[in-house]
Amino acid sequence: MKLTLKIWRQADASAAGAMHTYELDGVSSDMSFLEMLDLLNEQLLTSGEEPVAFDSDCREGICGMCSLMINGQAHGPEVTTTCQLHMRSFTDGDTITIEPWRASSFPVLKDLVVDRTAFDRIIQNGGYISANTGSAPEANSVPAPRDKAMRSFNAATCIGCGACVAACPNGSASLFLGAKITHLGELPQGQPERYSRVASMVAQHDHEGFGGCTNIGECAAACPKEIPLDVISQLNRDLRTAIKQGF
Amino acid sequence: MATTDLVKGVRTTRSTIALKLLMAASGIVFILFVLVHMYGNLKAFAGHDAYNEYAEHIRTIGTPILPRTGALWVLRVMLIVSLVAHVAAAVALWQRASKARPVRYEVKRNLSSSLSSRTMRWGGITLLLFIIWHLINFTIGKVNVSGGATNDPYNLLVDSFDTWWLTVIYLIAMLALGLHLHHGTFSALQTLGLTNTLTSRTRARVLGWTVAIVIAGGFSLVPLFTLFGVIDK
Numbered sequence A: 001m002k003l004t005l006k007i008w009r010q011a012d013a014s015a016a017g018a019m020h021t022y023e024l025d026g027v028s029s030d031m032s033f034l035e036m037l038d039l040l041n042e043q044l045l046t047s048g049e050e051p052v053a054f055d056s057d058c059r060e061g062i063c064g065m066c067s068l069m070i071n072g073q074a075h076g077p078e079v080t081t082t083c084q085l086h087m088r089s090f091t092d093g094d095t096i097t098i099e100p101w102r103a104s105s106f107p108v109l110k111d112l113v114v115d116r117t118a119f120d121r122i123i124q125n126g127g128y129i130s131a132n133t134g135s136a137p138e139a140n141s142v143p144a145p146r147d148k149a150m151r152s153f154n155a156a157t158c159i160g161c162g163a164c165v166a167a168c169p170n171g172s173a174s175l176f177l178g179a180k181i182t183h184l185g186e187l188p189q190g191q192p193e194r195y196s197r198v199a200s201m202v203a204q205h206d207h208e209g210f211g212g213c214t215n216i217g218e219c220a221a222a223c224p225k226e227i228p229l230d231v232i233s234q235l236n237r238d239l240r241t242a243i244k245q246g247f
Numbered sequence B: 001m002a003t004t005d006l007v008k009g010v011r012t013t014r015s016t017i018a019l020k021l022l023m024a025a026s027g028i029v030f031i032l033f034v035l036v037h038m039y040g041n042l043k044a045f046a047g048h049d050a051y052n053e054y055a056e057h058i059r060t061i062g063t064p065i066l067p068r069t070g071a072l073w074v075l076r077v078m079l080i081v082s083l084v085a086h087v088a089a090a091v092a093l094w095q096r097a098s099k100a101r102p103v104r105y106e107v108k109r110n111l112s113s114s115l116s117s118r119t120m121r122w123g124g125i126t127l128l129l130f131i132i133w134h135l136i137n138f139t140i141g142k143v144n145v146s147g148g149a150t151n152d153p154y155n156l157l158v159d160s161f162d163t164w165w166l167t168v169i170y171l172i173a174m175l176a177l178g179l180h181l182h183h184g185t186f187s188a189l190q191t192l193g194l195t196n197t198l199t200s201r202t203r204a205r206v207l208g209w210t211v212a213i214v215i216a217g218g219f220s221l222v223p224l225f226t227l228f229g230v231i232d233k
Ligand code: HEM
Pocket: A213, A214, A215, A216, B020, B021, B023, B024, B025, B026, B027, B028, B030, B031, B034, B083, B086, B087, B090, B117, B120, B121, B123, B124, B125, B127, B128, B131, B180, B181, B183, B184, B185, B187, B188, B189, B191, B192
């Protein structure tokens, strides 16, 4: 198929960017979205132009490295990551607008690549549990209620891609934060640090310049891992408890 | 094994979520108030004397232990404090959000957000303007747009809503209130951390619809029935 691509081009973090239009022919519906961009880049290289920079790593939908706002939807029209989006979701003659995640806490580094280390710093401020090193503990020594374990595991599927921030008109990272708080706070191993964790991670979230949540739900609709809105409720409840406990 | 607290000196009470908790708490004060206020207004259907007696009764609640209008002033102070907190938090979060997402997308689709959730801020400003006018109209200024007397609450009400354009202004304000409450009720429950399951979230949404329809609909009855002449002098 033949496509018209409108892509954000920006030379580096400090340069002013703009939308550029490219025509691309010979796209197969079996290609992934990123393979389609690879094809465009080959075309750009042969014509001596700078290829479009974009992030990707596993291309299996598990690492959270790929991003892209595609036709106004984070990760495009399907509930999946950009790397797992295929060109069969588009039709011949389509115009596709591709933009980087937009949030001041995710500054654009080049073209479609944004800096998501703000998420790493949030994780560094409490997104873990303390455990003794040494030999692995006996797996069944700490009982975990099934419903809590399931909820925790579901929240743990968050891959930290940042689509929730990109989709949020407030640039809030509440869904990501809520996923981590629920993931660690539901299990027995996460209890000792539960309330200092939420205090610390929320402080880092705010410090990074992410916005406040207005519960409109665009994040959950954009999340490739279908993290539900109730993790934000959990985040709010845990923070409320942290306030009561004097953090 | 003892673990250490992760941070020292973090002020949870200064966080974005704390601001939201303030909005939710003050919002719930408003919801309870407008619910009672709406119910009270329906006294207009009982006619001149019953309505004016009700208006007088509000001023004498708690007497003789409290002075006349004492209880009313307690309520007023609570509402003013809530309003200042609610608006201050709204402005702070609005500014924060504009800084957090300064660049607009070329193309952006809204997938799941409701109209009401996207109009909270401008709708809130509409409500603020309306509240100011409403107080000038019936409480502080007592403005009778048709030039009649202002010392009789029932007659002031009938004169006001016999004026079609004033009724339209009130109905628009009730639309804004309904929208604000539709999302606000759900949002407040979510902010308070009371919607941790799909079922409770669905219930919170249903409650949002109910509160919005009952309050905005209930308030709209008196202006409409006055305009159509059912409530008259
Ligand atoms: C005076 C003007 C007002 C302004 C500027 C205003 C503004 C706002 C804003 C910006 C929000 C946050 C929206 C969100 O979180 O999605 C909000 C939430 C809310 N508002 Fe208002 N509002 C006003 C008046 C009212 C009134 C009169 C009521 C009730 C009758 C009300 C009830 C609520 C509730 C319940 C919430 C939800 C709190 C939460 O999100 O946790 N507001 N308001």
